[in-house]
Amino acid sequence: MNALRRRSLDLLWPVLAIVVALGLWQLLTASGFFRPDQFPTMSATMVAFTDEFTSAKGWLSVWATLQGWFLGLLIASVLALVIGSALAFNSFAFRSAASVIELFKAIPAIAILPLVTLVLGSTLDMKVFLVAFGIFWPLIIQVIYGVRSMDPTVLDTAKALGVHGARRFLVVTIPSAAPYVATGLRIASASALILAVVAEMIAGADGIGRQILMAQNGGMTSYPRMYAYILMSGALGLTLTGAFFLIERKAMHWHESQRNITSNEEKPAR
């Protein structure tokens, strides 16, 4: 009984918080604390949100953003997985490449956006390239880390059993590195969304980012629409991160790093 009550209280708090936040938004804007040319009212934003996302127009922008996000993520993760595990197996190769990887990782990917726009134009290709370039470097570090942290006993066992070549890569290497790769992918997914939105906002490729900027250029009357798209980008981030999080939990339940988390919720994951 007590546990049940605490559970429902746990659920009540967040709901209450959201209601209070929305109410505060409405209060501050309707009372004139924020002028309408600074911040639209909550109700107007909600109306704009329903307008945009009950027609195909809003969803087409979401789709355009998701395309760039997905293709960039796919290309970067395949490349990082293949090159990363190749580098990780050879200490010399890894040590040689480390400085180059650190150098490229330090570049804010946005820096190359104007150059990529010059070469590829305001296209989907441009968006995909920018996303893939931006997330490849952190991802490959994560892959190398995962492969190198493999238990040597596991590798020796595989060798003794005569498992080698592509089979060893698929059956031993990838599963061992999987938790690190999964974490890397979840972080990469968030960065990929940011980069896709930026590519749309600055280079003008189709998608949510361009809609936000266009609404801002449209002046005060279209501000509710701007916030509707901002809310949508947040919802997209929430969905994607949440999905990766769930997949990570479900798919990695056998790995010791996840076993520790589920058996001892309060301990940090390290």
Place this chain on the structure above:
Amino acid sequence: MSDTIARVPQQIEPNTEQILTRTTPRRRASAGALLRELVVSLWLPVVLFALWWFVSSTSTSPFFPPLSRILEQWWSEFIIGDSVHHVFSSLQNFALGYVLGALIGIIGGTLLWRYRFLRQGTNPIVYFLYVLPAPALLPAMIALFGIGQTRQVALIAFGAVWPTLLNTLDGMRGIDQVKFDTAKAMRLGPTRTLFSLVFRGASPQIAAGLRASLQVALILMVVTEMVAAKEGIGYFILQAQIVFSSVKVWAGIIMLVIIGTLLNYLFVFIEHRVLSWYYRSRALGNS
């Protein structure tokens, strides 16, 4: 279950240096070994640089000019030229925004750790703001603060808050309960407990959060300069693109690479100084 705000494990994002120290226990290296290590880590960048230099030297492509011309342009713009003010403007916005965001993140994280109702109440909102792609707020910031420097600093600070905040909270929640009991038994006051136990215990993870915030702040620094700005490296690069001057675009990118690399090294340098006790204890535990 609703109390899972802290499970955003950026802390397992390593860097190459950590991989190296993890696999090779650090011994007092001889001069020869040090030299060999230096050669191994530097030969590839040098080779790539030389390759770029020679392959591009005869290039007539409008997008990939010879490296010699890029470096000449970079030199004349940023070293002897008057584009240096773009660099200073960028760095100023970055420093103000990053420091502000980091402070808010650490203080906010501490408050969320201390007060359970605050943590539960703000959980969904904090999480939403954390996953919201920060550049999407840029037009909104223009509407709120105008097109001046304020909105640039505000957006950088906004983006920098969340990784630091969540990692601070997570680090503090990971501190062993026994340590609190010890502090109580030793009759440490709340202020001393906070400074000598809570902040110190969570500092490795706060550092991890600050590192993630640094990356976000760098990206936002460039993005804010590319929309409705009149100054900064991002503005410089975008202007060069608009007039189709690819040499200038490349020069700006080179400048950004230098800034990004230096800031990262500076961060790692300070981190190692401040957390030297932590790295020493971990190295002992590993060997």
